[in-house]
Amino acid sequence: MTMARPAWLGRRAAVALLAATFAVMAAACGVAASRVSDADRGTTPAAVELTVFAAASLREAFGAVKEAYEAASAGVVLTFAFDGSGTLRTQLEQGAQADLFASADEANPGLLAEAGLTAGRPVAFAGNRLAIVVPVTNPAAIASPFDLARPGVRLVAAAENVPVTAYAAEMLGTLAGLPGAPRDFVADVAANAVSREDNVRAVLAKVELGEGDAGIVYASDVLGAGDAVRAIPIPDEANVAVTYAAVVMRDAPRREEAAALLAWLAGPEGQAVLARFGFEPPP
Numbered sequence: 001m002t003m004a005r006p007a008w009l010g011r012r013a014a015v016a017l018l019a020a021t022f023a024v025m026a027a028a029c030g031v032a033a034s035r036v037s038d039a040d041r042g043t044t045p046a047a048v049e050l051t052v053f054a055a056a057s058l059r060e061a062f063g064a065v066k067e068a069y070e071a072a073s074a075g076v077v078l079t080f081a082f083d084g085s086g087t088l089r090t091q092l093e094q095g096a097q098a099d100l101f102a103s104a105d106e107a108n109p110g111l112l113a114e115a116g117l118t119a120g121r122p123v124a125f126a127g128n129r130l131a132i133v134v135p136v137t138n139p140a141a142i143a144s145p146f147d148l149a150r151p152g153v154r155l156v157a158a159a160e161n162v163p164v165t166a167y168a169a170e171m172l173g174t175l176a177g178l179p180g181a182p183r184d185f186v187a188d189v190a191a192n193a194v195s196r197e198d199n200v201r202a203v204l205a206k207v208e209l210g211e212g213d214a215g216i217v218y219a220s221d222v223l224g225a226g227d228a229v230r231a232i233p234i235p236d237e238a239n240v241a242v243t244y245a246a247v248v249m250r251d252a253p254r255r256e257e258a259a260a261l262l263a264w265l266a267g268p269e270g271q272a273v274l275a276r277f278g279f280e281p282p283p
Helices: 007-034 056-072 085-093 107-114 145-149 163-176 185-191 200-208 219-228 255-266 268-275
Strands: 048-055 076-083 100-103 123-128 130-135 155-158 193-197 214-218 229-232 242-248
Touching: 048 056, 048 085, 048 255, 056 076, 056 200, 056 219, 056 255, 056 268, 076 085, 076 255, 085 100, 085 107, 100 107, 100 255, 107 163, 107 242, 123 255, 123 268, 130 163, 130 200, 130 219, 145 163, 145 185, 155 163, 155 200, 163 185, 163 214, 185 193, 193 200, 200 214, 200 219, 200 229, 214 219, 219 229, 242 255, 255 268
Parallel strands: 048 076, 048 100, 155 193, 155 214
Antiparallel strands: 100 242, 123 242, 130 214, 130 229
């Protein structure tokens, strides 16, 4: 004989079935919700911030690089620290964090690579030339590079670890061998140095303010200074081809993104931006 199932047991089963159905529906809704993209929810993905240590002479150009690159690479934000390339290299050697190091030479990033602190070798991304600048009023009446050796001329120079110092030494050595060069030209120019500045922009600023009669900077600096200074012609055979190189740091938090930025700088888009500020393709 089959016993009849109590009515309360049927009600309990129905309630359990109903609860299970609701649980399945809730889980399905949760999965569906998890698949909704940030764009569907109207939110913005977190920005990728890249820290770039860069030579002081790149300040204005990299301001335009920031604008162009951030517009072309949605979600990337560039943050810069500008100073003399040698100073920045020392900071990186001592543990400062950066994703990319852009130097006014190949030597400083090369030293970091040799020390095993970079992800790969330096990449040349820009070129430049040297320029001799004087205040607009030119109080020392400097007309040629040879006048830098004249007694009483106040030359504003850069510190020894600033790349422009090595470039200037090369230029002065070549000038010393040209016809008409004063005797002891290089030594006399060195004796006229009244200060040693931390970076090339500090050299330019002192000349602009009339705190020196002349300084040796980059051609791009002259373009950026407008009417604040005058440039003294340098014979083509004595001028120096300047190479800017950059390298991705080994411990960069965003190594792939930093490598993409470097490739962009060395590519046609980056070269077009840099050319607006007087930079040339790398030699």
